[in-house]
Amino acid sequence: MSSADPAASSPLKRFRELTGRMKQYEEILGLVYWDMRTGAPRKGIELRSEAVGALSAETFKLSTSAEMGELLEELNKPELKASLGVIDRRLVEETTKEFERNRRIPPDMYREYVVLTSQSESAWEEAKENNDFAGFVPYLEKIVDYTRRFIELWGVKKTPYDTLLDMYEPGLTTGELDRLFGELRERLVPLAERIAKSANKPDRSFLTGEFDKEAQKKFSKLILKEMGYDFEAGRLDESVHPFATGLNKNDVRITTRYLPEDLTSALFGTIHEGGHALYEQNIQDELANTPLCTGTSMGIHESQSRLWENMIGRSLGFWQNYLPALKAHFPGQLDDVSAEAFYRGINVVEPSLIRIEADELTYNLHIMIRYEIEKMLFNEELSPRDLPEVWNRKYEEALGIRPPSDALGVLQDVHWSGGAFGYFPSYSLGNMYAAQMMAAARQDIPELDEQVASGRLLPLQAWLTDKVYRHGKLLRPSELIERISGQPLQSAYLCDYLENKYKDIYRLE
């Protein structure tokens, strides 16, 4: 059966129209969320949340509509499916998966959930500002409760938490993740201990002081441009919790948060979100306005933010090139600092309370704590009320420090307020993916390190576009990493990378 056959092209056309419309609604909802986080007036949030609930419910309704069911049934018939091009085939596959998931959720329940999460993000912001976990707990309890009910409806995989993991990293299991995290722990904990014992502590006093906010903003923008971020297809704003959002492939927005006393927080935050944004800006045009026009998994998405933030942004070569420009933005404040000293200063390893400010090594411990807590919430029915206690205890055990307040502890991350349970592991997966990709990039581009050290970041960006970005969701994460490196995801690349990096910085034996 040829795809020119009208009987075949007609359901495809209607399917494309329907999925296109859903994507357009999601684009608009994305803008509303962006606005809520970057400056929507406080008093308007309540009515806005209701409006978001209404449009989300409509989008959800479309995704589970009888029309969608009929179209998918038609398009999944072997002879018709065989006639589809590669994009359409993958589109049908992804939409079918979504359909099967969503139709198990009663629409009213979904709508209530959307209104809840939309309000609870504001509640979280307020709770964090006032160190008021009790004020946030009613929201959190409801969100956890909804999530538990969703898991029931979707069907429990090996464990309830496996059901959540699969949403962010398709195919990943707690078994696999326990193994990967176990391997990381085995090599990284001894590394952290050797570092703690090292007498060669880098100085980083020059990173704190008074750093003009406008200069921070200017330099952040400069680096984004160097990475190839297109400001005509995006913008940089401020929000409490930095994020990137691809509204459409030509409107991919970043936010950051400037701390006047801290030189690196906004800078590395911006590079991080910039990595996410490069991914979304460089998806091929053919995928625009389809559900495939986004990252293929959260782990792969985080690999791009973490790759740019850490493997490029915290590399010696990068600062050999960009330190003079940074000095020019803060005259008189960094005069005596060499590229080598700067590099060592921004790579200090030290147990700390805040995930997004953690070094590359202990960062993975922050993730493991959240992973364990999330497993407890869904596999062992931990009560949200007990989160602060569990959180503080685990920080004490794993990092040796106890948060002095919930604002610096369990309230620090936005994720749970939006119901994103199962997301956190993506960050460590991202670190592993990124290390594995960088190894492949160095093979393909032998002069890569020299390029970075002379401020030519675009060849790497082009390589990533070719290998990762342009494919959007066309390739699954496992296909992507196999194609790039010839192997499934490994923990070894990340461990090798970190050992080499810190051996040098801490002069380890």
Next chain:
Amino acid sequence: MSSADPAASSPLKRFRELTGRMKQYEEILGLVYWDMRTGAPRKGIELRSEAVGALSAETFKLSTSAEMGELLEELNKPELKASLGVIDRRLVEETTKEFERNRRIPPDMYREYVVLTSQSESAWEEAKENNDFAGFVPYLEKIVDYTRRFIELWGVKKTPYDTLLDMYEPGLTTGELDRLFGELRERLVPLAERIAKSANKPDRSFLTGEFDKEAQKKFSKLILKEMGYDFEAGRLDESVHPFATGLNKNDVRITTRYLPEDLTSALFGTIHEGGHALYEQNIQDELANTPLCTGTSMGIHESQSRLWENMIGRSLGFWQNYLPALKAHFPGQLDDVSAEAFYRGINVVEPSLIRIEADELTYNLHIMIRYEIEKMLFNEELSPRDLPEVWNRKYEEALGIRPPSDALGVLQDVHWSGGAFGYFPSYSLGNMYAAQMMAAARQDIPELDEQVASGRLLPLQAWLTDKVYRHGKLLRPSELIERISGQPLQSAYLCDYLENKYKDIYRLE
């Protein structure tokens, strides 16, 4: 039949749900438009416009759906209608009118039109920037063509242009407007001539110079606060063409445009939009999320912007109080200027090219030109291509000056790029409504002028809230002005006000 009867309450409930959802979609679309005008990345506009088209089409579909038709039929049955409360009855009435209008437009046609106007606003911005009328004309031709077809579908009232007028000022006719504008012309043109001959020309040289943008912004915000604008239920941004938009009653946003060389442009622009915003922020809570939660007509809406901008913002008393604060924002720049001199300087009457910068008197001539041109477009089939020539000729006739470029001529206003033909008369209607309201306010609050002169603007705001704002669309414009002043709209109040004001400023006999 009691309203507690389940057979009666059920259609009402569904009707409320449906109109509520439409209002929510409009709220979200309003946010998208706000974003497009205040900083959305250029490259993203094209896909965004498609998304706007999709959601507008859905909203439109709801407004003309079979369900809506059935509900309205039910709710318009006399016995059921009689059982409705005042809000629901008016809601049914307004929605029925909307339904009757919209169902004549084929949905595909409407969708194409929305995409077109959404793109054409960006095209207009570019055309204005590059003084490129030819680049804008293809858009304009299409918009005019759609509008002409809409008029056919809606049904031509006395003239095709009457059909458009009725949209912005329900019940208003070209006959009535010709009469009102005729009366204005009869008294205001001689006044302008006497002013032109006056030897007492106020000095306004102190209004131009170099005025720090941040200080302008700060002072604009101060005045907005004094007027009672609630910054927790709104925000102030920048856009090429200033506007106010009530997304919901707790999120009413204003934009302005700062000209570094001009002290008054942003200031009076902000007060103008602030007047619109006060209206929307102070609608009673009971109307929230219904189609009645907005101004009752564009003329009444403009009465609030023009009242605050001109009758308050350009009054002597206002500056007797606020000039010291203005001076403090621009140290050394206005030291020698007295309140009296400032008042005279900001009220100079002089033919000029740009409507939004025109004085209160000649402003009405700018409106009359547009009114005549719009009548020609729709009642005499003037071709959009010929607009610059007609525009320039009319400016020469009415104001004695010929625009040196289309950017300063026919391209200056955003309205036509959005298809808002028939809107312009609202500004002069607003002037007339405002003068009539102010006369009533002075009767109710004898100490009004003393209050303004001592910086107490809130009593006037409270009076306007009681008489105008809180009613939203519950009262028709004609009901509103009758209730306030005991009369229908008159031109005399505006003429009296302007004659008195300029007699004083120009020391006329």
